[in-house]
Amino acid sequence: MNDGPLRLGVLDIGSNSAHLRVADLDPGHPPMPVRSVKSAVRLAEATDRHGVIGRPAVGRLIAAVREAVAAASALDVAELVPYATSALRDAANRDDVAAEVRAATGVELGFLTxxxxxxxxxxxxxxxxxxxxxxxxxxxxxxxxxxxxxxxxxxxxxxxxxxxxxxxxxxxxxxxxxxxxxxxxxxxxxxxxxxxxxxxxxxxxxxxxxxxxxxxxxxxxxxxxxxxxxxxxxxxxxxxxxxxxxxxxxxxxxxxxxxxxxxxxxxxxxxxxxxxxxxxxxxxxxxxxxxxxxxxCPWALREGIFLNRLSELAEGRPPGLFPEQRPMTLRGAWLCAVT
CATH class of the missing domain: 3.30.420.150 (Exopolyphosphatase. Domain 2)
Incomplete structure (x- = not known):
């Protein structure tokens, strides 16, 4: 059992926005919201008929991830989970986009099924x-x-x-x-x-x-x-x-x-x-x-990730939501990449 709440950041890359939600997790209590940071990326509208995300949207995504990382660091986030849903997951150039984000920000985006x-x-x-x-x-x-x-x-x-x-x-x-x-x-x-x-x-x-x-x-x-x-x-x-x-x-x-x-x-x-x-x-x-x-219901996917991590904390287990995780330090925080 941890001595105090765990501060977890969840970075959700969706069709319209990159949304960082930070919450304190304390077993026996619901996730306690700390801050939310949202940036427009508009990936869906920038995807052509072949499923390729255009250059301007890649630039917006990189800027949004940088902003989220800076906010997470300033808030002393202990673990950061960055992932992308269908707009990037299904893109024809998703691997190239993810590689550009990694090279520019140090963040390896994962893909939730x-x-x-x-x-x-x-x-x-x-x-x-x-x-x-x-x-x-x-x-x-x-x-x-x-x-x-x-x-x-x-x-x-x-x-x-x-x-x-x-x-x-x-x-x-x-x-x-x-x-x-x-x-x-x-x-x-x-x-x-x-x-x-x-x-x-x-x-x-x-x-x-x-x-x-x-x-x-x-x-x-x-x-x-x-x-x-x-x-x-x-x-x-x-x-x-x-x-x-x-x-x-x-x-x-x-x-x-x-x-x-x-x-x-x-x-x-x-x-x-x-x-x-x-x-x-x-x-x-x-x-x-x-x-x-x-x-x-006001709770959705991000709260589901918070709640899953809360269960692990209550049972004294390390992060294990995703089949593979590649943790790396990010100004002292663990960055758990979803793969």
Missing amino acids: GEREARLTFLAARHWFGWSAGPMLLADIGGGSLELAHGAGREPEIALSLPLGAGRLTRHHLPPRPPVRKRTRRALRAHVRSVLSEATIAIAGRPEPVRAVATSKTFTQLARLCGAPRAKAGPYRERHLDRSDLHRWIPKLAKLPDEERARLPGVKASRAHQILAGAIVAEGVMDVLGLDRLDI
């Missing part, structure tokens, strides 16, 4: 809602992928990652500027339902969840758009997303340009362009799995 993302996010939701949630279904829409998980325990029995991210579908299936015609929306709906129907057969055969949970910025913003309390109300206010409310908003979103979408409740300017695709995926999940409502 989609299934592992689903499992860690489920862990976070299970801790948030507790055992009273019973058998639980989790949905998480990212920029490049949709994660789904189902189970009655601390970890899910089923964990899936599907290529139904809001950014990916926007680039591949929607026009560059609204309005989006009804026939285009129908085609995207059909695609989403086709992928979901085939992939979720195992989930459909499981006991009906006592609680269906959604997490991620996309679901949170859709819930706010449909009337959920603002973020300022705090994380403990209950928030829901109802299928009937979402269904009414989709044709409205399809008509609005990005700048008008960004003026809607909860919709951030950085995500306005992809909010329609996110809404279509969210509706598809609820339709295919027969869900009328999703409960919004």
Whole structure:
């Protein structure tokens, strides 16, 4: 057992941003947030049709990682876990980009699989809602992928990652500027339902969840758009997303340009362009799995990593979340690269 809390930094390289979250971990207590540092990298929009991330975005990524490392050092972070999700993980030039980041910053980015993302996010939701949630279904829409998980325990029995991210579908299936015609929306709906129907057969055969949970910025913003309390109300206010409310908003979103979408409740300017695709995926999940409502969970992937490390601390185990780790010193901190 450690003498005091462990200060852990988690650096998440996503489709839109590089987000460093620092928290103090003390067994018996939830992760205690210390600071959050976020930088725009816009990897998804800088990826061409061949899956290659462009040079300007690589420069933004390097600058963001440098900023995160400096912030982690200033905050006396003891362990730093840097990883990339689908936008970089699935890029055709991911190894070249990761090598450039390593050469410029000393940070070796790792790559979480989609299934592992689903499992860690489920862990976070299970801790948030507790055992009273019973058998639980989790949905998480990212920029490049949709994660789904189902189970009655601390970890899910089923964990899936599907290529139904809001950014990916926007680039591949929607026009560059609204309005989006009804026939285009129908085609995207059909695609989403086709992928979901085939992939979720195992989930459909499981006991009906006592609680269906959604997490991620996309679901949170859709819930706010449909009337959920603002973020300022705090994380403990209950928030829901109802299928009937979402269904009414989709044709409205399809008509609005990005700048008008960004003026809607909860919709951030950085995500306005992809909010329609996110809404279509969210509706598809609820339709295919027969869900009328999703409960919004404020904890997600990063909290899942914090909680996993907390379990290790409570049991006196060293970091072992990932199959391989290459620790290196970073101004006195351990840098645990996910591989």
